[in-house]
Amino acid sequence: MSTIQLSSDVPAPAGTLTGRYPELGSGPIPVEPYISPEYFEQEKEHIFKKTWLQVGRVEEIPKAGDYFVKDLAACDTSIIVVRNRQGEIRAMHNVCAHRMNEIVYDKCGNTRKFFCKFHGWAYDLDGKLTGVPDEKCFFGLDREQFGLSRVACDVWEGFIFVNMDPNPAISLADYMKPMFGDVEGYPFEKMTSGFGWQTVVNCNWKLALDAFQEAYHVAYVHGNSIADAIDKTDNESMPPLDALCGEFHRRLSLAGNQKSVYGNPKALTEGGAAAQNALSDAGQKRPIAAAALRAGIGSAKYAFPMDALPSGVNWTKSPNWLFDMNIMFPDFYVSLRPNYCQAYNFRPISHNQTLVDARVFYPEMTTPGGRFFLEYMKVALRDVLLEDFSTLERTQRAAETGAKKVMVLQDNELLVRHAYHVVERILAEGAASAATSA
Numbered sequence: 001m002s003t004i005q006l007s008s009d010v011p012a013p014a015g016t017l018t019g020r021y022p023e024l025g026s027g028p029i030p031v032e033p034y035i036s037p038e039y040f041e042q043e044k045e046h047i048f049k050k051t052w053l054q055v056g057r058v059e060e061i062p063k064a065g066d067y068f069v070k071d072l073a074a075c076d077t078s079i080i081v082v083r084n085r086q087g088e089i090r091a092m093h094n095v096c097a098h099r100m101n102e103i104v105y106d107k108c109g110n111t112r113k114f115f116c117k118f119h120g121w122a123y124d125l126d127g128k129l130t131g132v133p134d135e136k137c138f139f140g141l142d143r144e145q146f147g148l149s150r151v152a153c154d155v156w157e158g159f160i161f162v163n164m165d166p167n168p169a170i171s172l173a174d175y176m177k178p179m180f181g182d183v184e185g186y187p188f189e190k191m192t193s194g195f196g197w198q199t200v201v202n203c204n205w206k207l208a209l210d211a212f213q214e215a216y217h218v219a220y221v222h223g224n225s226i227a228d229a230i231d232k233t234d235n236e237s238m239p240p241l242d243a244l245c246g247e248f249h250r251r252l253s254l255a256g257n258q259k260s261v262y263g264n265p266k267a268l269t270e271g272g273a274a275a276q277n278a279l280s281d282a283g284q285k286r287p288i289a290a291a292a293l294r295a296g297i298g299s300a301k302y303a304f305p306m307d308a309l310p311s312g313v314n315w316t317k318s319p320n321w322l323f324d325m326n327i328m329f330p331d332f333y334v335s336l337r338p339n340y341c342q343a344y345n346f347r348p349i350s351h352n353q354t355l356v357d358a359r360v361f362y363p364e365m366t367t368p369g370g371r372f373f374l375e376y377m378k379v380a381l382r383d384v385l386l387e388d389f390s391t392l393e394r395t396q397r398a399a400e401t402g403a404k405k406v407m408v409l410q411d412n413e414l415l416v417r418h419a420y421h422v423v424e425r426i427l428a429e430g431a432a433s434a435a436t437s438a
């Protein structure tokens, strides 16, 4: 979609990550997609209104009648996600069939039926119209035709996804399988404790996501918080163990400094040598982190031995593995570790505003020491996020000056490059099919 002329690529040498994907090139990528309101309109049309979007976990609505509401600005709508009497999860537009009032005002709750607060129409948990005050005055109203408008909804590994396309081009299972089939079976359902934050960051959604699909920045942006997690065996900032790019999605696996608390996530659940290793340096350099780890060791309700995790988790089988970042197109980031995972959504509101919904899931802790460890991690990860977000708002402002038309990417930023190309490809396909049907 971009009209900017990019300088010619220097081909990436063999053996590099970028060299593995020659179709992505190796040259600069344009800034325009990060700052253009018109480009965002195209993304809404061809991506966000056509693609599976993650909206929550099944554990949020465990009982019949439990529901939550998601405002999806990128789809120009708000949806209700509800568990019906049969235990199935349904999604529907939060728009009354009478005169379009929003049906649900709360963000979540439990109900037998949805009652519109304007004229009292009632709908069951499948969105069927079941009650109309003064119905006879409508002259033979066909209730079947005036239910809530359903939205395609499906579940992958406990994550609920919706798709605004009434006939999604691909099922959720087929969408996820090629890249994430080998992480199915990760114990998401045993990670029921944790914490999270929601905030609006004044930057483009891709700018936000990009900062979570490379680790080049960790040594700098996070220099005072978690940079000791960097595995310095290669004497670099944080080189990936491996990177994989698919038709839509992408993944990066990273090693960590085993002599640090944050860089050695298995220390908590494995204890023993892993914990000794983590504490050997951390006791001196990070006394509070070390105290939290000491308090928490052995307290998680479930331990997940490395060899019990699915084959796609730590797929290089590195002994120094820290975590894998899995980016589920378009805007969902899931990091997998042996004892916790992060599920971060970077959902656009406008071309330069993003609603970040960041959730961190742990197994339940069985002791006060374990809960202290979680409190420590909550504060540590909050600080890390604040470091990212404050940088991002400055980056967006700088990008909007127009001083730079392109940005350059190094090998370890391959996922940023891939993300750009996937969006460009889909927008080009969307524009071509719109031109054909016109």
Ligand code: FES
Residues within 6 Å of the ligand: 096, 097, 098, 099, 100, 101, 116, 117, 118, 119, 120, 121
């Ligand atoms: S708008 Fe909902 S009952 Fe009238």
Ligand SMILES: [Fe+2]
Residues within 6 Å of the ligand: 211, 217, 218, 221, 222, 384, 388
């Ligand atoms: Fe970061």
